[in-house]
Amino acid sequence: MNPTTDDDIPTFTDPAHEREWLAQEHAMRREHLHLDPTTDDAHTQRYRLLTRVLREPQPDGLPTDFAQQLANEVASASANVVDTRFERVLTTSLGAALLLAAIVVSVLYGSNWLSAIGASVPIPPPGASRWLLALSACIGMSWLVGLWQRPRLH
Amino acid sequence: MDDVRQSDRELVDAVLANRPGAFARLVRQYQGLCWHVIQRMVRNPEDARELCQDTFLRVHQSLHQYRYESALKSWIGRIAWNIALRHLRRKRIPLVEPGGDEDESNLVEQVGDGFDLEAAWADQQTAQHLHAAIERLSPLQRSVLTLYHLEEMTIPEIARMTGLATGTIKSHLFRARLRLRGELETRLGVAA
Numbered sequence: 081m082n083p084t085t086d087d088d089i090p091t092f093t094d095p096a097h098e099r100e101w102l103a104q105e106h107a108m109r110r111e112h113l114h115l116d117p118t119t120d121d122a123h124t125q126r127y128r129l130l131t132r133v134l135r136e137p138q139p140d141g142l143p144t145d146f147a148q149q150l151a152n153e154v155a156s157a158s159a160n161v162v163d164t165r166f167e168r169v170l171t172t173s174l175g176a177a178l179l180l181a182a183i184v185v186s187v188l189y190g191s192n193w194l195s196a197i198g199a200s201v202p203i204p205p206p207g208a209s210r211w212l213l214a215l216s217a218c219i220g221m222s223w224l225v226g227l228w229q230r231p232r233l234h
Numbered sequence: 235m236d237d238v239r240q241s242d243r244e245l246v247d248a249v250l251a252n253r254p255g256a257f258a259r260l261v262r263q264y265q266g267l268c269w270h271v272i273q274r275m276v277r278n279p280e281d282a283r284e285l286c287q288d289t290f291l292r293v294h295q296s297l298h299q300y301r302y303e304s305a306l307k308s309w310i311g312r313i314a315w316n317i318a319l320r321h322l323r324r325k326r327i328p329l330v331e332p333g334g335d336e337d338e339s340n341l342v343e344q345v346g347d348g349f350d351l352e353a354a355w356a357d358q359q360t361a362q363h364l365h366a367a368i369e370r371l372s373p374l375q376r377s378v379l380t381l382y383h384l385e386e387m388t389i390p391e392i393a394r395m396t397g398l399a400t401g402t403i404k405s406h407l408f409r410a411r412l413r414l415r416g417e418l419e420t421r422l423g424v425a426a
Contacts, residue, residue: 088389088390088400089390089400089401089404090400090401090404092404092405092408094344097342100342100408100412101404101408104407104408104411104412107294108383115300117351117352120351122348122349125315125349125350125351125354126349126358126415126418126419127411127415128415129351129354129355129360129364129418130364130411130415130418131357131383133361133364133368134379134384135381135383135384136361137384138270138274138380138384140265140266140269141269141273141279141281141282141283142265142269142286143283145267146265146286146287147258147259147261147262148258150257150258150261150287150290150291151255151257151258151261153244153291154291154294158252160304164395170280211352218361233376
């Protein structure tokens with residue numbers, strides 16, 4: 081039930097508006113209490129009619145089995161979540177097994193691969209290492225400047 | 235109020251524990267509120283049905299986050315409100331009509347004499363005229379009137395649900411009722 085007064089609700093700055101508001105609330109309360117309207121003035125009776133119309137139940141446009149339909153939908157979605165969970169566990173296990181196999185193979189044959197890769201990479205010409213060093217220094221400086229500027233953006 | 239909170243807690247616990255029939259019970263208990271909030275905002279019954287469904291699916295997804303800080307009714311109402319609000323924004327439908335308060339302000343404290351409540355109530359055309367006038371209000375005013383009069387929510391409850399200030403809710407209620415009174419007087423041919 082709506083309250084008659086509430087301290088948290090501000091009053092209107094215009095006293096005429098506040099009086100009209102109180103008249104609206106007064107009529108609503110009298111209508112809620114089913115008090116005899118013949119003793120009310122025309123102003124109150126009009127607001128009482130509005131209250132009656134506004135309290136008329138709205139026809140619910142939802143299907144009669146709406147609640148059950150939704151409950152079924154939610155239940156089937158939950159079942160799917162359980163299935164997905166099992167699939168996720170299976171995928172993670174297979175991924176872990178593959179990673180372990182990759183590590184074992186790398187330990188066994190890694191040294192052969194490294195020497196083969198080293199032989200296939202061309203030897204850089206003299207002086208190229210200096211340019212590579214300069215490039216690395218540029219990238220490093222840009223990264224440091226980025227880090228320094230980040231807090232100033234906020 | 236404590237009884238309501240206790241029954242909310244029992245219902246929420248039952249849904250979270252996946253007890254048979256618990257979620258259907260929750261939907262049945264609050265589908266009327268959800269319909270009132272959404273239908274009053276969007277007006278299209280098909281959209282309203284779809285948005286009600288979205289609301290309860292969201293309720294089911296987020297129920298574990300409900301902390302009993304407000305009544306379950308307000309919490310579900312807030313979800314329904316936000317879903318309807320997003321729908322209106324997507325459709326570029328304004329929540330509040332700009333301007334138009336001057337006509338209503340002229341009605342303040344002015345009313346003609348002679349009115350028979352029971353005779354007016356018995357007149358179906360007057361009721362239809364008022365229902366049509368309610369439909370012409372802005373989505374916000376329609377919703378606020380429904381929550382206040384039909385759902386019997388308090389202004390602070392509506393404010394918490396909609397995220398609007400209590401003064402804003404009061405102002406919309408006041409202006410909407412004043413405008414409806416004006417519509418009623420136009421229908422009755424009463425000089426205001």
